Amino acid sequence: MIDVRLQLSVSDARRRFDLDIAFATDAPVVALYGPSGAGKSLTLQAMAGLLPVQAGHVRLNGRALLDSAAGINLPPEARGVGYLFQHYALFPHLSVRDNIAFGLTSWRRRLKADDAARVDELIASFGLAAMAASKPATLSGGQQQRVALARALACQPQVLLLDEPFAALHSALRRELRAELKRACTERGIPAVMVSHDVDDVIELADEALVFDGGRITEHLRADAHDLRERLG
Numbered sequence: 618m619i620d621v622r623l624q625l626s627v628s629d630a631r632r633r634f635d636l637d638i639a640f641a642t643d644a645p646v647v648a649l650y651g652p653s654g655a656g657k658s659l660t661l662q663a664m665a666g667l668l669p670v671q672a673g674h675v676r677l678n679g680r681a682l683l684d685s686a687a688g689i690n691l692p693p694e695a696r697g698v699g700y701l702f703q704h705y706a707l708f709p710h711l712s713v714r715d716n717i718a719f720g721l722t723s724w725r726r727r728l729k730a731d732d733a734a735r736v737d738e739l740i741a742s743f744g745l746a747a748m749a750a751s752k753p754a755t756l757s758g759g760q761q762q763r764v765a766l767a768r769a770l771a772c773q774p775q776v777l778l779l780d781e782p783f784a785a786l787h788s789a790l791r792r793e794l795r796a797e798l799k800r801a802c803t804e805r806g807i808p809a810v811m812v813s814h815d816v817d818d819v820i821e822l823a824d825e826a827l828v829f830d831g832g833r834i835t836e837h838l839r840a841d842a843h844d845l846r847e848r849l850g
């Protein structure tokens with residue numbers, strides 16, 4: 618169960634945006650859907666602990682990652698959250714393998730044997746073995762997306778947060794990678810919260826859709842594919 622309530626404001630000299638949302642779901646994949654600037658990415662960032670929250674909670678299977686009333690606010694690395702950023706944010710100077718292993722290493726220690734085995738398993742399962750020593754700039758868009766997904770999975774997260782995971786890909790590749798993402802989450806039993814503008818992403822992948830508008834959730838749809846297309850399309 619993912620149980621979220623968030624109240625936060627972001628502002629600069631000219632603009633202010635207020636987010637005030639709540640949802641709870643047991644869905645394997647839930648999509649955050651809605652127009653640009655509606656607060657979808659801010660929601661993911663706040664769930665990951667990357668953005669200060671004024672009030673609210675984030676609970677994952679009963680474990681509080683954030684509970685402002687109880688004074689709980691775990692740092693990002695303690696939340697058990699795998700994050701796939703909108704533009705992948707791969708480290709250009711690191712190889713594919715070191716990108717995937719990044720969250721498991723630190724300047725103090727080398728990769729432990731079981732972590733190294735997990736990295737190898739992810740490299741194999743996403744078809745990246747031939748390019749494991751290459752730098753991201755030499756990879757295709759789909760290959761970079763697979764590296765980003767493998768990196769998000771490497772720390773054995775309890776939830777995956779995916780910000781526009783297919784935005785940079787053409788439609789045939791989107792279809793292929795949707796299936797891979799679904800398989801990766803299902804095999805590992807990891808729920809995913811996915812931001813997408815694409816109604817086909819929502820229909821192909823998501824079990825539920827939260828419709829965002831102006832920093833609020835206006836609809837929580839638990840619907841079949843046909844119904845979703847009608848209501849979102």
Ligand SMILES: Nc1ncnc2c1ncn2[C@@H]1O[C@H](COP(=O)(O)OP(=O)(O)OP(=O)(O)O)[C@@H](O)[C@H]1O
Pocket residue numbers: 627628629632633634651652653654655656657658659660812814829
């Ligand atoms: N630091 C900030 N200061 C002021 N406004 C901000 C700040 N960060 C985000 N915003 C604004 O908050 C709003 C919500 O941003 P968010 O990135 O969550 O939108 P989104 O729904 O993910 O949009 P998109 O689908 O285009 O990625 C936007 O209008 C954005 O400009």
